[in-house]
Amino acid sequence: MKLNFKENNGQVDDIIAQLIEIAGDIRRPRIVREMVLASLKAGQEDEGRVDLKLMNTSLKEMRYTAKVFRNYRDIKKVAAFGSARTRPSEPIYQMARDLGKKLAEAGYMVITGGGPGIMQAVNEGAGPDRSFGVNIQLPFEQKPNSVINGDSKVILYKYFFNRKVAFLKESDAVVLFPGGFGTLDEAMETLTLVQTGKRNPLPIILFDEPDGSYWKDWIRFVKQELLAKGYIGDSDLKLFESVDAVDDAVARITRFYRRYHSLRYVGSQLLIRLNAEISESAVEALKLNFSDMLSPGGDICLSGSCREEMNEPDIGHLPRLVVDFNRLDFGRLKEFIDAVNRD
Numbered sequence: 001m002k003l004n005f006k007e008n009n010g011q012v013d014d015i016i017a018q019l020i021e022i023a024g025d026i027r028r029p030r031i032v033r034e035m036v037l038a039s040l041k042a043g044q045e046d047e048g049r050v051d052l053k054l055m056n057t058s059l060k061e062m063r064y065t066a067k068v069f070r071n072y073r074d075i076k077k078v079a080a081f082g083s084a085r086t087r088p089s090e091p092i093y094q095m096a097r098d099l100g101k102k103l104a105e106a107g108y109m110v111i112t113g114g115g116p117g118i119m120q121a122v123n124e125g126a127g128p129d130r131s132f133g134v135n136i137q138l139p140f141e142q143k144p145n146s147v148i149n150g151d152s153k154v155i156l157y158k159y160f161f162n163r164k165v166a167f168l169k170e171s172d173a174v175v176l177f178p179g180g181f182g183t184l185d186e187a188m189e190t191l192t193l194v195q196t197g198k199r200n201p202l203p204i205i206l207f208d209e210p211d212g213s214y215w216k217d218w219i220r221f222v223k224q225e226l227l228a229k230g231y232i233g234d235s236d237l238k239l240f241e242s243v244d245a246v247d248d249a250v251a252r253i254t255r256f257y258r259r260y261h262s263l264r265y266v267g268s269q270l271l272i273r274l275n276a277e278i279s280e281s282a283v284e285a286l287k288l289n290f291s292d293m294l295s296p297g298g299d300i301c302l303s304g305s306c307r308e309e310m311n312e313p314d315i316g317h318l319p320r321l322v323v324d325f326n327r328l329d330f331g332r333l334k335e336f337i338d339a340v341n342r343d
Helices: 011-023 029-045 051-072 091-105 118-126 160-170 181-195 214-227 234-239 246-256 280-289 330-342
Strands: 077-081 109-112 131-136 154-157 173-176 204-207 241-243 260-266 269-274 300-303 320-323
Touching (some): 029 051, 051 154, 077 091, 077 118, 091 204, 091 246, 118 131, 160 181, 173 246, 181 204, 181 234, 204 246, 241 246, 260 330, 269 330, 280 330
Parallel strands (some): 077 109, 109 131, 204 241
Antiparallel strands (some): 260 269, 269 320
């Protein structure tokens, strides 16, 4: 029998519907139905390779990720990346620990890879109650550090791609310390997703010790090899910031959420939810300064919530900016949000 996602699978659809009813408490039955059908279709198409194992493990890992983070949705979280080989005697280790401590004191939780080095330092600073460990199965280095080992907020992944989704889906800011291939991979993955609009804008902080050269050299390379040769645009450099002080990093993250709350696309328009009102004169200034990121004939205006947001009643009271964003330059969108927060 050839299965498809339309409701014309006869007895198979009936059995899936019965299964959903028997299981009970299924909140989005249409989506669950499609997940069951996708599994059945994958089983029909299996050729004895590893595809089914990969799909099965990925689904289970992402389900468990959602379960672990579910009770902490209302708390902002900062993902911290850096070398697993950084020693406690190094100054950058102490700075990472201080960052974790000050983020926790400011009300944030932290998400690290859960291993040694910079990850352990951040977990030490924040403490186990304010820490998540998003760990990966490796034959070396990457075992849960002593701060969070055994904690219910530690997740062990088989696949890096699931781990990356967890990091970037759950984080409200990203801080990158010096590190190896993995740290650079996370830096480029984050920048790519934000640059292309696959991840909403967020603070991306490149952190080094005073007089450190790690990120300075990286930025120099980006400017000389990527920007100068046209591989990226000027506004892409606005996607990230570099700092060398813990207080500066915390301040920049907090500033990003001073007025900006969140965003959502509704049709062709972008709704930017605000924590506080913005004046009409400020809106006019935004129109003037950011006309280049609007669609032809586009506008920016104040608004309340719309019908499509009825499934988010807890933020229905927030004021909105409706922006006819052209979805072409997400570096400019990050600058736009920064300007909103400065007003």
